[in-house]
Amino acid sequence: MTAALPLNRRAIAALLCLPLVLPARATVLWPEPQPQTPATPSRPQFRAPSAASCDRPVTERIVPAPGYRGQDEPRPRRVRPDGGEEGRLTPLADTAKSARAEAAAPLSSFATAPSPVPATEPAPVQPRLPLDRKIRQIADEPAVTAGVVDDNADFSEYLAFRERHAQLPHRERDVRERYLLEVKDAAGRGVPDAEVAVRSAAGAAMWARTDTAGHAWLHPDAFDPAHAERYSVTARRQGREATTTLERGQKSAVELRLDVTPQRSPARLDLVFLVDATGSMGDEIDKLRRSMQAMVREIAALPSRPDLCLGLVAYRDRGDEFLIKANDLSRDLPGFQRALDRLQANGGGDYPEAMNEALADTVDNISWRGDGATRLVVLLADAPPHLDYGGTQYDQSMMSALGKGIKLFSVGASGLDRQGEYIQRQIAQYTGGRFVFLTYADAHNPSSGPGRETVHEVQNYSVETLDKLVVRLVSQELAALGK
Incomplete structure (x- = not known):
């Protein structure tokens, strides 16, 4: 991982076409990404889902x-x-x-x-x-x-499939090392759609949202070519926030607790x-x-x-x-x-x-x-x-x-x-x-x-x-x- 460039947070967000996410509380810094190289390839514009409804005509x-x-x-x-x-x-x-x-x-x-618009010459009538x-x-x-x-349920077989066909043309993202994140409420229920940020000390970062069970799979080597030994993992939902540490090689799931109300x-x-x-x-x-x-x-x-x-x-x-x-x-x-x-x-x-x-x-x-x-x-x-x-x-x-x-x-x-x-x-x-x-x-x-x-x-x-x-x-x- 190259050293962080001398850019402020707004400049970094503009460079990567990412939104500037302000911290939920003034005492917490929500992680922002830093470019890995000056020649970072084009990336999709990331905007958090925010539509209030889908009451619109089909256009x-x-x-x-x-x-x-x-x-x-x-x-x-x-x-x-x-x-x-x-x-x-x-x-x-x-x-x-x-x-x-x-x-x-x-x-x-x-x-x-x-009804379709009539053609210049009427078409033959079909029975x-x-x-x-x-x-x-x-x-x-x-x-x-x-x-x-489900390749996440039978992960070893999926990795074997990838190994057998690694020579095929594709875009490589290394997912061989992965960790399960579980975000739970005070009663131990999964918290769906919790925002998740994972960050290394050098600035490599990724984002996720938990699924309906409150889970997300984290693949550090897919976003961090420097292979950091530990990462901070932060989750937030309904204005609540919690942070823990992911250590390379840990066997247990990464767990975070948020004091939030159940899914409506x-x-x-x-x-x-x-x-x-x-x-x-x-x-x-x-x-x-x-x-x-x-x-x-x-x-x-x-x-x-x-x-x-x-x-x-x-x-x-x-x-x-x-x-x-x-x-x-x-x-x-x-x-x-x-x-x-x-x-x-x-x-x-x-x-x-x-x-x-x-x-x-x-x-x-x-x-x-x-x-x-x-x-x-x-x-x-x-x-x-x-x-x-x-x-x-x-x-x-x-x-x-x-x-x-x-x-x-x-x-x-x-x-x-x-x-x-x-x-x-x-x-x-x-x-x-x-x-x-x-x-x-x-x-x-x-x-x-x-x-x-x-x-x-x-x-x-x-x-x-x-x-x-x-x-x-x-x-x-x-x-x-x-x-």
């Missing part, structure tokens, strides 16, 4: 894609034939997915979508199924099955779907829109009766019709469904996509609620991010997500190669989420229908339909409140 914000020339024709995706990291990339036309996507017209679950036949057809379609693993009811849930909307994702997007009503209904019926807000961020790649198309968090569920109904899979071209840009946009620009909200992202993708574009990278965004208390569940769709699996598992593990993956009757043939097989390197997983799995993960998060 669309579009980030244009560089290089777009007015065409966005479907192009074959490029996938690895063996699903792994070896071998030459070869084009593969996903005809089965395209046929299913074209045959299945979007059907809004919450409200009737507005339409009666509504009751449409509903039966949707019910008869094969379900999308998925499995899930009902639970507040901010749930954002971050979706790769390139050409090969048509089938997954279609299934998502058709199952959304059932998922929302089941989440709303959970014992905590959460105050639910939904958001949608779709992304493609450079040269496509758009780079990012975002709908902020809103309580307008019919409006959210209409936005999802309008989303179409198209473009893509090469294998990696603009996941870096979309993840940064989701973490930094969504109006996440503060004051104890539960913040979750479901990332659905079948390709890794472009690591050659520059700008904010996924590892920086996942660190900011931890600082904002945003937990990511990464969903690997069909065609995700080993590099994509590696990166999606990095993001989920660091933020305390899970890695979810689609399963099939024949792991190497997604058109074989639902089943239990997967090409991913996972063990000891159970399988259920994807919509049920999402509901279960949300339920587990909310169930931990107040315990």
